Amino acid sequence: MNCALASHAQDWKGTIKKGDGVVAVMNTKRPMFGDGVMTLTEQLSIGRAEGQGADAFFRPWYLAVDDEENIYVMDQGDCQVKVFNKSGAFLRAIGRRGEGPGELLHPDNIFLTADRRLVIEDFIRNLTHYSLDGLFVKTQSTTRIFPIDVLVDTTGRVFALLNIRDPGLSGKEIVLYDENLKLLQTFISFPRPKPDPQILEPFQPEVHWALLKGNGLAVSGQAEYVVDIFGPQGTRIKRITRDYDPVKITEEDVKQRVRKVPEGRTLAVPKYFPAISSLTADDEGRLYVRTNEKASGSTCFHDVFDPDGKYLAKIALKNGAQVWKNSRLYSIEEDESGFQVVKRYRVNWNLR
Secondary structure, eight states: OOOOOOOSSOOOOEEEETTTTEEEEEEEESOOOOSSSSSEEEEEEESSSSSSSSTSSSEEEEEEOOOOEEEEETTTTTTEEEOOOOOOOOEEEEEEEESSSTSSEEEEEEEEEETTEEEETTTTTEEEEEEESOOOEEEOTTTTTTTSSEEEESSSSSSEEOOOOOOTOOOEEEEETTTTEEEEEEEEEEEOOOOOOTTEEEOOEEEEEEEEETEEEEESSSSSEEEEEETTSSEEEEEEEOOOOOOOHHHHHHHHHSSSSOTOOOOOOOSSSOOEEEEEETSSEEEEEEEEEEEETTTTEEEEOOOTTTTTEEEESSSEEEEEEEEEEEEEEEEEESOOOOOOOEEEEEOO
């Protein structure tokens, strides 16, 4: 996989300021490292285009990896999590389609907790808990919360992305609940004016987030290049920014996003994409910010920041769910025939 782009290590040229307990890390356009700073070596590929075996994925969606390097694949099409060992051998399937205890209707993201539980978000309905051996433990209803999305940290706490409930506002907020879904606090809000129902705005900034090492949270939700870092107790401790060249929205981009404008509505398209399109993090404290700058096809550029928020590198990675763990990258990708497979790469950093 092609993944690095510049030439050699540079002195960091950004600035760091501290005020009101928040460290502001302001980066320049140029990363500290370039070509060769990170290389990926493929180690494993799981999935096949034909047949009915466990590794014939219908619609793989999210991944999780435990400390023994077992790989958990949420296959939405089969309504279950398929578990493979580090060699790629199938171990077991967890969950099945249905509405009874331990059954799933619309499974989405998956999470692993420190007490060895697998937690499956069954979209809008509940969080379903299993042991890592596949035994059903419990179901927690989320209907009173009605989340758009959730993250579950290693202690079982739940971060929920919600619509702002103030009737005079639009926008999103992130709210933290304990392991029993008791409200703890609101992390951050992104209020916006109430939208005009006659105007279609398909390129508005979205909220992106990632759990960090130590159960902190990285969040972006603005059109500009801004990432806020929160500690595990909900205190904002850092803000990362970077100078950047905005990416123009083309007519082809509009055609791919909007198939048809409903009658009576007006399409409003800004000149540029929002700066950030997703966030991920690894277990060594690095943050990966996917931008809207494409390298080629389904490959997009990601900016990599070190634990201090300094801009390390610009790399190109294929789109898809990603997990960074123990110097390995796990991802869901399309092969040459368009079939989705799970891959594992060895991650090698050269930061000298």
